[in-house]
Amino acid sequence: RRLWPEIAHRLDRQRRGRGPALVAVVGAVALLLAAIAFSQRESIRRIVAESLDQELKHSIISFYSLALSRPQDTADLVPIANVDAKPYGINVFLEQEVEEVKVRRSMELVRDAGFAWIKQQVVWGEIEVPAKGQFRDRQGHDTWAKYDRIVDLATEYGLNIIFRVDTSPPWARPGNPKLETPPADPEDYADFLETLIRRYRGRVRYYQIWNEPNLAFEWGGQPPDPAGYVRLLRTAYTRAKQVDPEVVIIAAALAPTVEESPRALNDLSYLQRMYAAGARGAFDILGANAYGLRGGPDDRRLDQERDVNFSRPLLLRAIMVQNGDAQKPIWASEIGWNALPPEYPDPPLYGRVSRDLQARYTVRAYQRAQEEWPWMGVMALWHFRLVNWRSLNQQHAYFGIVDEDFTPYPVYEAMRALTAEPPVVQRGYHQERHWALHYAGSWEMVPAPEAVLGGLAVPRGADARLTFRFRGTDLDLVVARQPDGGRLVVTVDGRPAPALPRDAQGRAVLDLASPAPAWQVRVPVAARLPDRVHTVEVVVERPSAGGPAGLDGVVVDRRPGAPAWLPWVAVLGGGGMLVAVALRLSRRVWRG
Numbered sequence: 001r002r003l004w005p006e007i008a009h010r011l012d013r014q015r016r017g018r019g020p021a022l023v024a025v026v027g028a029v030a031l032l033l034a035a036i037a038f039s040q041r042e043s044i045r046r047i048v049a050e051s052l053d054q055e056l057k058h059s060i061i062s063f064y065s066l067a068l069s070r071p072q073d074t075a076d077l078v079p080i081a082n083v084d085a086k087p088y089g090i091n092v093f094l095e096q097e098v099e100e101v102k103v104r105r106s107m108e109l110v111r112d113a114g115f116a117w118i119k120q121q122v123v124w125g126e127i128e129v130p131a132k133g134q135f136r137d138r139q140g141h142d143t144w145a146k147y148d149r150i151v152d153l154a155t156e157y158g159l160n161i162i163f164r165v166d167t168s169p170p171w172a173r174p175g176n177p178k179l180e181t182p183p184a185d186p187e188d189y190a191d192f193l194e195t196l197i198r199r200y201r202g203r204v205r206y207y208q209i210w211n212e213p214n215l216a217f218e219w220g221g222q223p224p225d226p227a228g229y230v231r232l233l234r235t236a237y238t239r240a241k242q243v244d245p246e247v248v249i250i251a252a253a254l255a256p257t258v259e260e261s262p263r264a265l266n267d268l269s270y271l272q273r274m275y276a277a278g279a280r281g282a283f284d285i286l287g288a289n290a291y292g293l294r295g296g297p298d299d300r301r302l303d304q305e306r307d308v309n310f311s312r313p314l315l316l317r318a319i320m321v322q323n324g325d326a327q328k329p330i331w332a333s334e335i336g337w338n339a340l341p342p343e344y345p346d347p348p349l350y351g352r353v354s355r356d357l358q359a360r361y362t363v364r365a366y367q368r369a370q371e372e373w374p375w376m377g378v379m380a381l382w383h384f385r386l387v388n389w390r391s392l393n394q395q396h397a398y399f400g401i402v403d404e405d406f407t408p409y410p411v412y413e414a415m416r417a418l419t420a421e422p423p424v425v426q427r428g429y430h431q432e433r434h435w436a437l438h439y440a441g442s443w444e445m446v447p448a449p450e451a452v453l454g455g456l457a458v459p460r461g462a463d464a465r466l467t468f469r470f471r472g473t474d475l476d477l478v479v480a481r482q483p484d485g486g487r488l489v490v491t492v493d494g495r496p497a498p499a500l501p502r503d504a505q506g507r508a509v510l511d512l513a514s515p516a517p518a519w520q521v522r523v524p525v526a527a528r529l530p531d532r533v534h535t536v537e538v539v540v541e542r543p544s545a546g547g548p549a550g551l552d553g554v555v556v557d558r559r560p561g562a563p564a565w566l567p568w569v570a571v572l573g574g575g576g577m578l579v580a581v582a583l584r585l586s587r588r589v590w591r592g
Contacts, residue, residue, distance in 0.1 A: 058296030089117030114419020181220030374428025485512030485549030
């Protein structure tokens with residue numbers, strides 16, 4: 001279990017060359033699976049299905065899917081906005097809490113687990129009532145009060161907020177009684193969004209426009225309509241930017257599904273139809289739901305017609321790249337595994353894992369996304385805790401990380417351990433504000449239109465220092481140079497950075513001075529290092545004076561290649577799986 005993520009990553013890097021170790025492992029596993037799949041004896045298939053441990057089955061699938069899945073064009077090494085914040089988020093339902101003490105307890109536990117973001121639904125259909133421009137419920141209470149409390153307490157507990165704005169009030173959906181119905185006039189939604197943004201300006205910046213519009217359930221019971229959703233999205237985006245250019249608009253997370261019917265549209269075809277209807281330029285971030293469902297976090301199957309799994313965002317990202325949106329990220333609006341109890345009477349709708357496996361899979365999902373998906377930003381776990389006890393009769397209650405009385409499940413403790421680990425810059429083109437970069441001393445964050453994505457970090461004093469850890473083989477620093485630029489001394493793992501020129505003292509130096517301004521200069525710092533975590537220190541020997549000269553980004557790559565021991569580990573790991581399977585099967589057959 002502990003070796004699998006590392007083996008998987010390294011084999012993933014090698015799979016373009018289809019190395020012999022990978023072929024041997026995949027071939028052996030494929031033979032076993034083929035024998036099972038094509039066996040004419042139902043008893044054999046049943047014994048195999050019952051005998052294999054769930055985690056072992058998922059590991060086998062991870063091995064063979066690693067080789068059989070085709071790499072997608074996901075433009076991993078381009079600059080991408082909105083991916084450099086701390087990625088740990090969680091969905092909450094705090095508008096349903098009556099007692100403030102429970103809201104505070106929720107915020108406290110979320111903060112203590114290391115989450116930086118809460119994702120909270122804003123139920124328009126229960127706020128702007130009984131008529132347009134009115135905000136009082138039937139008892140005459142202010143319908144904003146509970147959201148004011150959420151925003152105030154989130155600020156107090158140091159949590160960022162993502163607002164998901166959906167549903168509509170009866171007056172905005174005449175003739176349709178369903179709460180989850182888009183408004184007849186998108187301008188009504190835009191008017192409410194404007195009111196919302198003005199109310200929380202400076203405290204809430206991130207707004208998701210609707211939720212899962214590719215499902216009839218979320219679209220008023222009507223057949224999903226990509227063009228109709230784009231009209232709503234464009235109207236909302238335009239109004240939001242007019243009110244506050246600093247807000248960030250998230251396109252609705254699409255429900256991952258392979259269905260094509262009046263009840264649901266395949267999320268991939270729906271997204272492509274959104275682009276055809278003019279979605280490009282109408283959002284800053286694409287939302288996505290990255291559930292594990294019936295697979296593990298390293299299941300790399302990309303079957304567009306049979307089922308969905310945690311790898312689904314790869315296909316959404318490929319569509320974004322094809323449509324010219326490579327510099328926009330994906331944020332996972334919902335992720336998770338369902339810990340439905342074995343005694344639950346109905347068939348599992350969302351798959352089923354144990355509480356311990358839920359914990360391990362959730363942690364691995366965050367790790368895999370950070371290691372392999374540089375275009376993925378915040379990932380919001382589904383969910384903290386359902387508020388209404390009656391919801392415990394519903395299967396989605398068992399995604400929760402604490403129980404009804406706030407007692408943590410194993411996944412809570414696992415996430416707290418993960419978020420406490422020292423941050424590492426993983427593969428990708430990252431900005432100067434990346435959450436794993438630690439600045440000390442006199443640095444100035446300067447807006448600059450010529451810089452990558454519009455800003456850079458300028459060293460203004462001799463005490464300026466930057467440290468960070470990165471995992472990979474290659475490191476470049478992206479800088480801006482000016483005639484009065486400063487001079488930096490860079491070390492990697494305590495030694496002079498190998499790809500930089502040396503001064504008379506043997507130090508590796510990065511000069512930010514140039515005869516004329518130079519922007520977005522990519523400077524190699526190290527190449528072909530061992531593929532592990534390295535520590536970088538940047539010390540300012542001479543600060544930059546007048547013009548903006550400084551750090552504009554960090555680029556980390558992990559080149560294909562593996563140490564000599566890896567093929568043996570791969571072969572032994574694959575062989576060990578087969579032996580384990582054979583032993584389990586032999587015990588079942590012998591007992592039978």
